[in-house]
Amino acid sequence: MTGSLTIAGLGPGSEALITPEVSAALGSATDIVGYAPYVARVAPRDGLTVHASDNREEIGRATDALRLASEGRHVVVVSSGDPGVFAMASAVFEALEASPQWQDLSIRVLPGVTAMLTAAARIGAPLGHDFCAINLSDNLKPWSTIERRLRLATEADFAIAIYNPRSASRPEGFVRALEILREAGASERLVIFARAVSTSGEKIEAVSLRDARPDMADMKTLVIVCNSATRRVGGWIYAPRSAR
């Protein structure tokens, strides 16, 4: 029996944002592998085995998934949002690199709606012009790299989507990030705090960077620092298509 490994994005939370492609993959899986809260989003059924793990065990989880597929199982590794954006896809390929015996396995990556797109849609169109996405978690990169990227992104006048603003390992990182952005001259820019978008806990607020406070973000918040041209129209916030 030939197994398979599918790395699928469940979108930001709402069932209505899961693509039909991902739903079909979940429907034909024998095994679901992932971080416990994401695995819990998949409806249980006869013949489906679930493997829930802790957040910090990405490579172990990826290796387990590859092994199951090599044994003939049809495995779906689930991520929130899109699996390729600060999620499980990179971890699976890292595990694959370490285990050449599995490199002929049938593998697919199925994209999903990542958090920044949903957050942007809820408030208008703050990503309508050039933008970047930065993971503020410093588990796997030095803080100096994060600082440099925040400064260069501000200089480039990108809108900046910040994932994982309140890292568990370094909650002071976001305090420092706001300072860096102000030092880089972005104080007048709008900042959007989008918490748990598309779920019952959704909360969105927008203030100028000058008035942004670190406690406006928690582990479930996606932050968008808008570009300098972004403005309000009615209750909406949008980046004009034109730029200087």
Added chain:
Amino acid sequence: MTGSLTIAGLGPGSEALITPEVSAALGSATDIVGYAPYVARVAPRDGLTVHASDNREEIGRATDALRLASEGRHVVVVSSGDPGVFAMASAVFEALEASPQWQDLSIRVLPGVTAMLTAAARIGAPLGHDFCAINLSDNLKPWSTIERRLRLATEADFAIAIYNPRSASRPEGFVRALEILREAGASERLVIFARAVSTSGEKIEAVSLRDARPDMADMKTLVIVCNSATRRVGGWIYAPRSAR
């Protein structure tokens, strides 16, 4: 009768990548507004009026959509990919700003799977680390701004997703973009050319920037310039989660 305006993303091309939320909106619409090839992706049915327009008429199209909604119609403005990424959402809010009489209309933006996420998923996980997205079309911004952003993005070691690499108005832009990226020291980086992802015309190739040629991109191509740490494993390309 109270109308509504929904700005919806149809994803990159495949039906299997249209979210249930967007399908529902299309199903209850009275009017579909958009660029002709995107409108053509919506199945005709009794009671549905379609309004197809040319690519360069974004503000006129947005204004028409707002007017229809103000007259009580349930209008869906369709974009390819995600409507908030170099697509119709910004144009609608720009038109709304110019027409304050419509600012109380019921408006929703429904996110979609944007091209870079699908392209990344097809080849592995090149956006698994910090990245940016740059629209190479210079209809609405000076070329000097594009140049500056390409240089800063390379200095930041972002993966760089390039939308609209072969602008109709300035086909030489992509030639120049490749030169700038090489001047900025990115010659050894991998470049992914992803054409018409998720459609029957899909074609993906990856070369080093040194070997990249402008004619590898056309109007339907999304280009991803990988970060400096990105590498191949088997037939896949991925950005490791860690960085220097």
